Amino acid sequence: MPKPITIREVAADAGVGTATVSRVLNEPWRVNPQTIERVKQSIQKLGYKPNFRARLLAHGNSGMICFLLSNRPFAHAVHGQVLQGAAEQAELIGIQIVYACCTYDADTQPSDIRLPQLLAARGLIDGVILAGTNYANIVEAMEQLELPYVVFGTNLINDDKPAPRSAVYVDEQEGSRRATEHLLALGHRQIVFIGDTSLPWYRRRYQGYCDAMREANLLPLPPVGKDGADAVRMGERSARELLCRGDEFTALVAGSDRAAHGAIGALREYGLKVPEQISIVGFDDDEIASLEEPPLTTVRVPADQVGAKCVQILNEAIRLGRSTQEKVCLPVELVVRQSTSIPKTQTINALYTDERSRI
Amino acid sequence: MPKPITIREVAADAGVGTATVSRVLNEPWRVNPQTIERVKQSIQKLGYKPNFRARLLAHGNSGMICFLLSNRPFAHAVHGQVLQGAAEQAELIGIQIVYACCTYDADTQPSDIRLPQLLAARGLIDGVILAGTNYANIVEAMEQLELPYVVFGTNLINDDKPAPRSAVYVDEQEGSRRATEHLLALGHRQIVFIGDTSLPWYRRRYQGYCDAMREANLLPLPPVGKDGADAVRMGERSARELLCRGDEFTALVAGSDRAAHGAIGALREYGLKVPEQISIVGFDDDEIASLEEPPLTTVRVPADQVGAKCVQILNEAIRLGRSTQEKVCLPVELVVRQSTSIPKTQTINALYTDERSRI
DNA sequence: CGGGTCTGTGGAAACGATTTCATGAACCGC
DNA sequence: GCGGTTCATGAAATCGTTTCCACAGACCCG
Numbered sequence: 181m182p183k184p185i186t187i188r189e190v191a192a193d194a195g196v197g198t199a200t201v202s203r204v205l206n207e208p209w210r211v212n213p214q215t216i217e218r219v220k221q222s223i224q225k226l227g228y229k230p231n232f233r234a235r236l237l238a239h240g241n242s243g244m245i246c247f248l249l250s251n252r253p254f255a256h257a258v259h260g261q262v263l264q265g266a267a268e269q270a271e272l273i274g275i276q277i278v279y280a281c282c283t284y285d286a287d288t289q290p291s292d293i294r295l296p297q298l299l300a301a302r303g304l305i306d307g308v309i310l311a312g313t314n315y316a317n318i319v320e321a322m323e324q325l326e327l328p329y330v331v332f333g334t335n336l337i338n339d340d341k342p343a344p345r346s347a348v349y350v351d352e353q354e355g356s357r358r359a360t361e362h363l364l365a366l367g368h369r370q371i372v373f374i375g376d377t378s379l380p381w382y383r384r385r386y387q388g389y390c391d392a393m394r395e396a397n398l399l400p401l402p403p404v405g406k407d408g409a410d411a412v413r414m415g416e417r418s419a420r421e422l423l424c425r426g427d428e429f430t431a432l433v434a435g436s437d438r439a440a441h442g443a444i445g446a447l448r449e450y451g452l453k454v455p456e457q458i459s460i461v462g463f464d465d466d467e468i469a470s471l472e473e474p475p476l477t478t479v480r481v482p483a484d485q486v487g488a489k490c491v492q493i494l495n496e497a498i499r500l501g502r503s504t505q506e507k508v509c510l511p512v513e514l515v516v517r518q519s520t521s522i523p524k525t526q527t528i529n530a531l532y533t534d535e536r537s538r539i
Numbered sequence: 540m541p542k543p544i545t546i547r548e549v550a551a552d553a554g555v556g557t558a559t560v561s562r563v564l565n566e567p568w569r570v571n572p573q574t575i576e577r578v579k580q581s582i583q584k585l586g587y588k589p590n591f592r593a594r595l596l597a598h599g600n601s602g603m604i605c606f607l608l609s610n611r612p613f614a615h616a617v618h619g620q621v622l623q624g625a626a627e628q629a630e631l632i633g634i635q636i637v638y639a640c641c642t643y644d645a646d647t648q649p650s651d652i653r654l655p656q657l658l659a660a661r662g663l664i665d666g667v668i669l670a671g672t673n674y675a676n677i678v679e680a681m682e683q684l685e686l687p688y689v690v691f692g693t694n695l696i697n698d699d700k701p702a703p704r705s706a707v708y709v710d711e712q713e714g715s716r717r718a719t720e721h722l723l724a725l726g727h728r729q730i731v732f733i734g735d736t737s738l739p740w741y742r743r744r745y746q747g748y749c750d751a752m753r754e755a756n757l758l759p760l761p762p763v764g765k766d767g768a769d770a771v772r773m774g775e776r777s778a779r780e781l782l783c784r785g786d787e788f789t790a791l792v793a794g795s796d797r798a799a800h801g802a803i804g805a806l807r808e809y810g811l812k813v814p815e816q817i818s819i820v821g822f823d824d825d826e827i828a829s830l831e832e833p834p835l836t837t838v839r840v841p842a843d844q845v846g847a848k849c850v851q852i853l854n855e856a857i858r859l860g861r862s863t864q865e866k867v868c869l870p871v872e873l874v875v876r877q878s879t880s881i882p883k884t885q886t887i888n889a890l891y892t893d894e895r896s897r898i
Numbered sequence: 899c900g901g902g903t904c905t906g907t908g909g910a911a912a913c914g915a916t917t918t919c920a921t922g923a924a925c926c927g928c
Numbered sequence: 929g930c931g932g933t934t935c936a937t938g939a940a941a942t943c944g945t946t947t948c949c950a951c952a953g954a955c956c957c958g
Binding site: 591 | 913914915916917918
Binding site for chain 2: 280
C-alpha cells in the first residue's frame with residue numbers, strides 16, 4: 181500500500197507552511213483566499229486526507245458524540261424519531277453520531293453502558309446524549325465520565341434529586357391536560373385515564389389529566405393499568421377491566437398511543453365503536469397513531485425537535501468544554517383526528533349492560 | 540481538572556526509561572520480572588492511564604472492531620446470539636466491539652453503512668464483521684475500505700461471484716436435509732417445505748429438503764411461501780394456503796422457527812393438532828423454538844460459535860495485516876423436541892375434508 | 899512620518915505514546 | 929580468557945497533526 185500523503189507534503193507542494201495548511205482546513209476565515217485556493221488545489225492533486233489519529237492527539241475534539249438509546253420496549257417509535265432529528269442536526273453542524281444501546285435494567289444494577297464508557301475513556305467521543313435512559317445509575321455513571329451529556333426525558337426531574345445536567349423534555353403534563361380538556365370541551369364527563377402510574381411518564385401524564393378534571397370541577401378517577409412495560413397489552417387489559425367492572429365512562433385518555441391501540445382492540449372485542457360510543461385520545465403521535473382505525477386523536481411529541489435540541493445543547497457544552505445546565509421544555513401539540521367526538525347521551529355501560537334503558 | 544499522568548512521569552518515578560514502561564504494558568515477557576513489579580507499582584501509585592489517542596498515533600491497532608448488524612426483520616434472535624458469541628470471544632482476546640446497524644435495502648441501492656465507513660476512515664477500527672448483511676453493495680463498499688472483514692451468512696457464496704474474503708457460515712442445506720430425513724425416518728411421505736425461496740437462505744434450506752426427498756425416491760414438492768420478510772406471517776399464510784388448496788401432507792419443513800410458529804398458529808385455527816395430526820420442524824433453534832407449544836423440533840444453528848469464529852478469524856487477519864481467505868462451515872445439529880411424531884395412518888386432508896374415510 | 903494595531907504566515911514545539919537502535923552486562927562454549 | 933550470543937534497558941526518533949509565537953508587511957491615525 182502506498183504511504184499516505186501527509187500535511188507536510190501538501191505544504192511543500194503548495195509552497196506554504198504546515199500551519200497554513202492546517203488553518204485552511206480548520207479556520208479558513210483567517211487565511212488569504214488566494215492561499216486557500218492554492219492549498220486546496222494541492223490537497224486535491226495529492227489526494228491528501230488528514231490523519232484523524234494525529235488530529236486526535238494534537239488537542240482535537242473527536243467530532244463524535246454517542247447517542248445512548250434504551251432498548252426498553254417503551255415508545256421505540258418516538259425514540260427513533262428523536263434519533264432521526266438528532267442525526268439531521270448533527271449532520272448540519274458536522275458532528276458524527278455513534279449509537280449505543282443500553283440494556284434497560286431498572287431494578288437490577290448498572291445497565292450496560294460499556295460502549296460509551298469505553299469510547300469516553302479512549303477520548304473518542306466529546307459528549308453523550310441519553311435518550312430515555314436517564315435512570316439514576318446511568319446518570320451517575322455519566323457523571324463520573326466527566327464528559328458533557330444531555331438527557332432527554334425527564335424521569336428524574338420531578339424526583340428529589342434534580343437532574344444534574346442539561347436536559348430536554350416535553351411538557352407531558354400539559355399535553356395530557358390539553359387532551360383531557362379537548363374531551364371535556366366535547367362534552368364528556370366520565371373520562372378515565374389508562375396508564376401504569378408506577379412508570380414515571382405515565383405518572384406525569386396522569387397528573388395532567390387530573391389537572392384538567394379538577395379545573396372542570398370533576399373528581400379525577402383513579403388510573404387504570406398495570407405492568408406497563410408492554411403498552412399495547414396494558415391498554416387491552418385496562419379496557420377489558422373497565423368493561424368487566426361495569427364502570428361508566430364515555431371517553432378514555434390513554435397514556436400512550438400504544439396503550440390506546442390496545443384499548444381500541446379490546447373495545448372492539450366488546451362491540452363498542454370508536455368514536456361513536458367511546459372517544460379515546462392517545463399520546464406521542466407515534467407512527468401508529470395516524471394508521472390507527474380510526475386515526476387517533478393524540479398529543480404530538482416533537483421528537484425530531486427534541487433530537488435536534490439535544491445535539492445543539494451538547495454541541496454548545498462541548499464548545500465551552502464543560503457541561504451546561506440548560507433545561508429545555510418543548511411544547512406539545514394536540515392533534516385532533518377521528519377517535520374523539522361528542523358523547524352519546526348516555527354512558528357506555530348503561531348502553532352496554534342494560535338495553536332497556538335506551539331512549 | 541488535574542493534568543493526566545504521562546508515561547514519562549511513570550518512568551521517572553520508577554527510575555526507568557519510557558521504553559521500559561511501554562514494554563511492561565505491551566510486551567511484559569521481554570522485561571525483567573523485578574522491573575515489571577517496580578513499574579507496576581509506580582503505575583498504581585500515580586494512577587496512570589495510557590492515552591489511547593497517543594497510542595493510536597504511534598503505530599497501534601485500535602483494538603476495536605465493528606460488528607455490522609442488519610436490521611432486517613429476519614432471524615433477529617439468531618443474530619443476537621451471534622453477537623453474544625462474538626462479544627464473549629472478543630472479551631477473551633481483549634478487543635472491543637462497536638456495533639452498527641445497517642438499514643437493509645436489498646433493492647434500493649447502498650445500504651447505510653456510514654458508521655463503519657466513518658470509523659474505518661478515521662482509523663478507529665481494525666476490522667469489520669458483517670452479520671447477515673452480505674449483500675453485494677455492502678461487500679463492495681467493505682472491499683473499498685481496505686480493511687479486514689469477515690462475513691457471516693452465505694447469501695453470496697452460492698452466487699456467481701465468490702465471496703471475496705473470509706466467511707463463516709453454517710451448513711443450512713445439510714441441516715434442512717437432516718430435518719427432512721428425520722421426518723422420513725418417522726414414516727412421513729407427504730412433506731411440504733414452507734419458505735419464500737426468493738430469499739437466499741430459504742432457497743438453500745429448500746435445497747436440503749429436496750436432497751432428502753430425492754434420496755428417499757420421493758418427488759420434492761414445490762415450496763410454499765411468499766413475502767418472506769415477515770417470517771411469522773409467511774408461515775401463517777402458507778399453512779392456510781395449503782389447507783385451503785386441499786393439498787395432502789402429514790408434515791411440514793419450515794424454513795425458520797418463526798415460519799414454523801406462524802404455521803402452527805394457522806394449523807391450530809383449523810383445529811389441527813401438532814404433532815398428533817401434523818408434524819413440523821423449524822430451523823434456527825431460535826429462542827421461541829423451545830417456548831413453542833409444543834416445543835419445536837428444529838435445526839440448531841450454532842450461533843454463539845459463529846460469532847466467536849468470526850472474531851477469531853478477524854483477529855488473525857488483523858494480526859497478519861491483511862484479509863484472509865478462510866471459509867469456515869460450522870455444522871448444524873438436529874434438536875428433536877415434541878413437534879414431530881409418527882404420522883397418522885392417513886393424510887391430513889383426508890381426515891380434515893372427509894369424515895367418512897375414517898377407518 | 900512614526901508608532902500602533904491588524905493580517906497572514908511559517909518555524910518549531912507540543913501531544914504521549916511506540917519502536918528503533920545502541921549499549922553494557924551476563925552467559926556460553928571452546 | 930575470549931569472541932559471540934542473548935538479555936534487559938534507555939535515549940532518541942517517529943507518528944501527523946494542531947497550536948504557540950515571532951515576524952514581516954499593510955494599514956491607520958494623529
